[in-house]
Amino acid sequence: xxxxxxxxxxxxxxxxxxxxxxxxxxxxxxxxxxxxxxxxxxxxxxxxxxxxxxxxxxxxxxxxxxxxxxxxxxxxxxxxxxxxxxxxxxxxxxxxxxxxxxxxxxxxxxxxxxxxxxxxxxxxxxxxxxxxxxxxxxxxxxxxxxxxxxxxxxxxxxxxxxxxxxxxxxxxxxxxxxxxxxxxxxxxxxxxxxxxxxxxxxxxxxxxxxxxxxxxxxxxxxxxxxxxxxxxxxxxxxxxxxxxxxxxxxxxxxxxxxxx
Numbered sequence: 001x002x003x004x005x006x007x008x009x010x011x012x013x014x015x016x017x018x019x020x021x022x023x024x025x026x027x028x029x030x031x032x033x034x035x036x037x038x039x040x041x042x043x044x045x046x047x048x049x050x051x052x053x054x055x056x057x058x059x060x061x062x063x064x065x066x067x068x069x070x071x072x073x074x075x076x077x078x079x080x081x082x083x084x085x086x087x088x089x090x091x092x093x094x095x096x097x098x099x100x101x102x103x104x105x106x107x108x109x110x111x112x113x114x115x116x117x118x119x120x121x122x123x124x125x126x127x128x129x130x131x132x133x134x135x136x137x138x139x140x141x142x143x144x145x146x147x148x149x150x151x152x153x154x155x156x157x158x159x160x161x162x163x164x165x166x167x168x169x170x171x172x173x174x175x176x177x178x179x180x181x182x183x184x185x186x187x188x189x190x191x192x193x194x195x196x197x198x199x200x201x202x203x204x205x206x207x208x209x210x211x212x213x214x215x216x217x218x219x220x221x222x223x224x225x226x227x228x229x230x231x232x233x234x235x236x237x238x239x240x241x242x243x244x245x246x247x248x249x250x251x252x253x254x255x256x257x258x259x260x
Contacts, residue, residue, distance in 0.1 A: 015027045015028060015029055015044075016028040017081075017085065018069075020071055022076055023061075023073060023074060023075070023076055024071055024072060024073045024074065025071070025072055025081050025084075025085075026069050026070070026071045026072075027044065027069060027070045027071075027072065027088075028068060028069045029041050029044065029068060029069060029070065030067075030068040030069075031068060032068065033067045033068070033146065033158065033186065033187075035144065037067065037068050038067060038068075038144075038146050038147070038222075041065050041066070041067070041068065041069065041070050042065065042222065042223065044070055044091075045063050045065045045070055047091050047092070048060070048063055048070075048072070048088070049063070051087060051088075051091075056087055057079070057084065057087055058078055058079055059074045059075045059076075059077075059078030059079030059083075059084075060072065060073075060074050060079070060084065061073045061074055061075055065147060065222060066147050066149065067146055067147055067156070072084060103221075103223040103224050103225060104221070104224045104225070104254050104255070105142075105224070105225040105226075105227075105254065105255040106220065106224060106225065106226045106227070106253055106254050106255075107226075107227050107228070107229055107253055107254075107255070108190070108205050108207050108226060108227075108228055108229070108253055109205060109206065109207065109228075109229055109230075109231040109235070109236070109239060109253075110139075110181050110202075110203040110204065110205050110228045110229070110230060110231065111203055111204050111205075111206075111230075111231050111232065111233055111235070111236035112131075112135050112202060112203040112230060113232060113233050113236075114233060116203050116204035116233070116236065117181075117201060117202045117203045117204070118201050119169075119182075119200040119201045119202065120134065120135075120201075120202050120203070122200075123166065123183070123200045123202065126166060127163065127164060127166065129163070134164065134202070135202075135203075135230065137161055137163060137164055138160075138164060138183070138188070138202060138228065139227065139228045139229065139230065140161075141159075141160065141161055141227070142225050142226070142227045143157035143158060143159070143188055143225070143226045143227070144157060144158060144159075144223070144224075144225055144226075145157050145220050145221065145222050145223060145224040145225075145226060146158055146187075146222065147222050148218055148220070148221070148222060150195075151191065151192055151193055151195055151210075152192065152193070152210045152212075152217065152218065153192040153193075153209040153210025153217065153218040153219065153220070154189060154190075154191065154192055154209075155189055155190060155209070155220045155224075155226070156187050156189055157187060157188050157189060157226055158186050158187050158188070159186045159187070160183055160185075160186050160187060160188055164183060165183075165185060165186050166183065166184070166185075166200060167184070167185065168184045168185070168198040168199060168200075169198045169199070169200060171198075172196055172197060172198030173196060173197055173198070174196050175194055175195075175196065176191050176194065176195050176196065176197040176199075176201065177191070177194060177204070178191055178192060178193045178194050179191065179192075179204045179205045179206060179207075180197075180199075180201045180203075180204060180205075181201070181202050181203040181204065181205050181228070182197070182199035182200055182201050182202060183199060183200050183202060184198070184199040184200060190205050190209055192208070192209035192210040193210065203228075204236060205228075206236055206239035206240045206242075206243050206248075207219070207239070207243065207248065207250065207253055208243050208248070208250075219250065
């Protein structure tokens with residue numbers, strides 16, 4: 001599998017264009033959740049951003065990357081799908097290489113005790129292991145933020161070890177507390193705000209993930225690496241109070257940048 005820094009693509013051969021209304025279209029680059037597909041989406045997103053910075057894409061509003069595709073949103077009074085696709089067709093062929101900037105590595109505290117992990121015991125039983133073994137396996141993996149979506153700042157992170165993979169709950173909850181650390185399928189995530197949800201809730205993270213007042217509202221970004229560490233209820237409560245008072249040093253949970 002190619003590393004992200006070695007990923008590029010031939011636009012004419014490797015993407016499928018899907019209409020998304022009169023102001024957008026979607027470039028489909030794969031059909032499954034996989035690191036190499038996400039890397040290709042990221043490479044395309046960065047190439048488009050580079051073109052936009054040179055002024056080559058007037059009318060482009062923004063791009064929205066997902067696991068397998070990239071949606072391009074534009075102003076139809078300034079440009080058209082045909083014009084944008086003509087510009088994208090000039091992107092480098094498959095033998096070109098796209099440099100990958102560094103990503104950040106985070107170590108986030110999770111409390112798995114008591115009410116913080118309402119599904120922990122049941123999920124462990126369904127997986128045929130103890131709750132302690134589930135926690136250990138959940139923490140031993142470093143996860144990659146594949147994309148943000150569903151809620152502002154909601155990180156879809158993979159990949160869970162095969163031994164921890166379960167389908168979503170058969171009955172979703174109407175209210176999932178903010179900070180809930182959850183798993184479903186091959187992914188893990190943290191709910192940045194209260195929401196309905198059908199993932200299995202293993203614990204709680206006190207570190208806020210989204211604040212519109214921040215220069216970059218989402219704490220995590222696609223490509224970031226995330227691992228978890230255990231904290232007890234007392235430390236979790238302390239962190240919650242600090243976060244509420246805006247006294248939490250978020251940089252303390254991030255290591256130096258690393259190559260993607």
